[in-house]
Each structure stands twice: as C-alpha cells, then as structure tokens.
Amino acid sequence: MSNGIGAHEVLIESPYHNKDISDLLPQEIESYLKMCCMRTADLIKDSRFKYIMVFRNYGSAAGASLEHPHTQLVALPMVPKNALEEIHGAQAYYNYRERCIYCDIIRQEIADKERIILENKYFISFCPFVSRFPFEIMIMPRQHSGYFYHISAEETAALAQILKDTLSKLKKVFVNLSYNYIIHSAPINGEVGVEYYHWHLEIMPKLTQVAGFEWGTGFYLDPTSPELAAQYLKAVKD
C-alpha cells in the first residue's frame, strides 16, 4: 500500500556538460555505476521502500529537464504497475517451465545470433525479439541475479564497457539521439519476485512517437525489425 513516502536522487555522471555516457572513460562509467549501487544499497536500509529504480533521460525528446547529463534514482513505497506486470510474467513462466524467462531469452539470443549487438564475459546487449520501439536494446547479465546493485567489481567493469560501446554504436547510427534507459531490478524489503527475476537494462531510443494506437491498446507498432536494427549497430566501426 502506498503511504506518501519516497526518495528521489539526481546523480551527475561527470563534470563534463557535453559528455554523454558513451564519451566517458570506462573507469569513469565504472565509478558512476558503483555510485548507483551504493545509493541503492543505502536506500534499501529504509524498510518502507519496496522498489528502487535507476533511470536516465538523455535529450529533450526523452524528457530530460536538466541539460547536464544525469541519472535519476527513485525509491518508492510500492512496487510500481509496470514492474509488477513484468514480475508476474516472469513468475508465470517460472511456474510453467521451472526456469527463469530471462535465462531462456539469453540462451535463445545467443543461439539465434542475429539480434546480438555485443557480448563480453558477463553481459550481452541485443535488440529484443519482441521490440516495442525501433532500435530498442537490452543489456542483460549472463548470471541469474535479481538485483542490479549486487553486481561484483568485475561485473561492474564489464557493464561499464558494454554500456559505453552499445551507446557509442547507437549514437553513431543516429546523430543527436534522445533516449531513455531504465535499470529493471527486483522489488526490495520483503516484496516477492527476486527468485525468478533477472535484472537488466533497457535502452529506449526516441525515434518514433507513441500515438493513439499505442495509448489506446498498450500494443506497440515497430516499423524496424530487431534483426535489421542489430545489423546496423553491429556494422558500426569503433
């Protein structure tokens, strides 16, 4: 039940006004990711918080209201609607297959190959099979784990690298791109879902408008296949 309690923090990724994440050094991105985890770990101590979301709006079309690049962290007294739907979906799949749906997605993407953009020891980045938007991207840890903030130092370095390289590719395909990314992590402080949930990062480039059809139905029209998007992104030279 909601009770009017919450926290909202703005994380400044770097002192550089004109540098996006993709322009930072890997170790700078690592420090930023560590700070996201540290602030999450700190806020979890308040047992009234049931969900923590780390997200980033970059560019005016993505709703960024401060010009200096920044990330936001919100702590909420309930598990929000969209997170709950995702968790219920994962739970239904788990009950049916006795496996994590995200682990199965990773296996399928690696087997299919054609939607994968980048891979390293700990992460894969790919255009999801059922993308809602053109050039939608998921970055997913290979290791089954519900919580983003539990990542190890080695995983943090690997995430910094794949996030930098994925965003660099995206921004080379689309100049002046606005985008959002959201870290999807399991509910906290006694809320259910962590055992069958698998944290991940979703990048949503703002290339099309959400219009009447999407608002009315909750269904999404995507004019670009994820295979084609991945092909463009893979082809980008560093």
Add this chain to the structure above:
Amino acid sequence: MSNGIGAHEVLIESPYHNKDISDLLPQEIESYLKMCCMRTADLIKDSRFKYIMVFRNYGSAAGASLEHPHTQLVALPMVPKNALEEIHGAQAYYNYRERCIYCDIIRQEIADKERIILENKYFISFCPFVSRFPFEIMIMPRQHSGYFYHISAEETAALAQILKDTLSKLKKVFVNLSYNYIIHSAPINGEVGVEYYHWHLEIMPKLTQVAGFEWGTGFYLDPTSPELAAQYLKAVKD
C-alpha cells in the same frame, strides 16, 4: 486469442487540408461522427473482431503521419491490454458498489464543479480528478451506455458541439497544439464487459514528454492540477 485478423480504416473528416475538428461546422462534425458509428456497426458484423477503437492523432508530436487531418479506426481480434485493464477496473468497482464507476465519476464531477469545462443535455467535458497529463480531458455521456456507436441522432449532435467547443478552448490556450483522442468503447462480439462499461472520449494534449519514470513505473507525473487546467479552459472566450 489473437489470429492475425484485423481492419484499419482512415477516415478523412473534411476536404479542408488546414481545418482541425474545432474549425468545422457542427453539422460537419456530426456527419463525421455518424461515419465513425456506421463503419463500426459494419465491422462488428465480422464476428472475429472483438474490439474496435476509433482514435485520432493530430500534429506531429502526437504521431500523426499524414498531414491532412484524419481519424483512424482499427478492428482487433482480441480486447487489447489497456482496454482490458480499464474494463477489469470497472468490473471490480461494479462488484464492490453495484454501480457504474463512470456514472459515479459524472455525479462527483457535477457535484464538485471545479474540473468541469462544458456541459450540455447529453455530455460533460472535464479534466479528470486523476489526470495523467496536463490538460487531459474526458468527454463522457450522461447516459450509461457501453457502446459509442449506439448514440442517437440527438446525442450525436450534442457530442459534435461539445467536441468542437472543447477542442476550440484547448487550441486557444495552446497554439499549434498536437493531441490524441481515443474513443473508449466496450468489447464486441461476445466479449464481456458491456454491462458495467460506459463509453467515453479521452483527449491527450502533447505538452510534456513521457520519460523514464513513466516508462519504468506506469505512473504519471502531472505538473498541472486538473482544477487549474479546467479553470484556464473555462476562462477562454468563444
């Protein structure tokens, strides 16, 4: 269950390339609304269709992809997610109170007065108590009825007038406004929900961006209270 069947029609409201609905004569809007009803009634004859949605994207920020003003009609082989959620909400309220939630909203809005923009014999237009967006507007029939396409000739004239006047006010407050409107009507051809559903029209002006917080949570941040929005709209001179 979905089966790859559907229909998509584009309705041209008038021959005038530069006229929005608010610029048309009431009788022109009446003809347009009759056409929406006639096409719906015709498509319902195909029992594979379970939901028909009439919607309109006006302006590029609202995702309009054709420049000439137009309305779209889609017939779907399933009740879409967002419609289903609304219907389940109405059903839960009906089971709890034994009353239609929309009839109760109308009673409350009329009693409170401060969110109402316009009223006539058959319709009220108001900024809903829990608006998701600044200047969000609902036009609701006073008469309990699940289906938009069942409106009488007299109601059609009243809807044409309130739609014209409401949009005129909105467009005088915001020059070059982009907006969507969606007619929410009950499922068809044997799908449940019509007895406790109450059709209505929702206008969504595009004044802010949907950003990471909204995408991640499904919750909406609205910087303008519906009372303040209604006050601005009411104050507009014809």
